[in-house]
Amino acid sequence: MSTLTKPNHIGRKISRIRELRDMKQEALAQALGTNQQAISAMENSETIDDEKLVEVAKALGVTVEAIKNFSDEAAINYFNTFNDTKASQVNFGNSNNCTFNPLDKLMETVEENKKLYERLLQSEKDKIEYLEKLLKEK
Incomplete structure (x- = not known):
């Protein structure tokens, strides 16, 4: 059985972005007005309704598109090429210039x-x- 995450697993993408933002589940839960267990369940869900996704994106400081299009490979490319305009199209909510x-x-x-x-x-x-x-x- 493969240990790779399915490319469209929104919960895992949220988890990775949260980790990259150095945010704990408790902090995200507080920002969303819920508890850590709900965040854990959400991160284990393959799909999330659009309304909740908008709230999560706002709490993480990213766009909904950034969550939907997130991949570990793109994140590595983003951090390795700060001056590359193509990589900077992935919006993580901050500018590192x-x-x-x-x-x-x-x-x-x-x-x-x-x-x-x-x-x-x-x-x-x-x-x-x-x-x-x-x-x-x-």
Whole structure:
């Protein structure tokens, strides 16, 4: 028996999108005004009525079409090709366009830490100098 999910299993698609959104069943249940057991049952259902699907899509922050057309392969392609316009047609409700270079930000932080360390070191040197001065006066 194959362990692969049927391509039109809406419940499994909802489950995968929820997992990709890092959302627990309890959180989705709360957003839908139901309980975790109902979400579990829904995710095990092969079909879901359209009205419920609209509510689920809204709670997950995606479109109904994104749920219906979801596939693990498309999700992997989406995350591997952020700048590809074809992949960005799969709407997961957020735009992941980075407007800065993370390595530049990291290096800025390193430089700030270096300056703070130098100030702390100078402060300690000043303190030692002051204490030595006090000792010589006695």
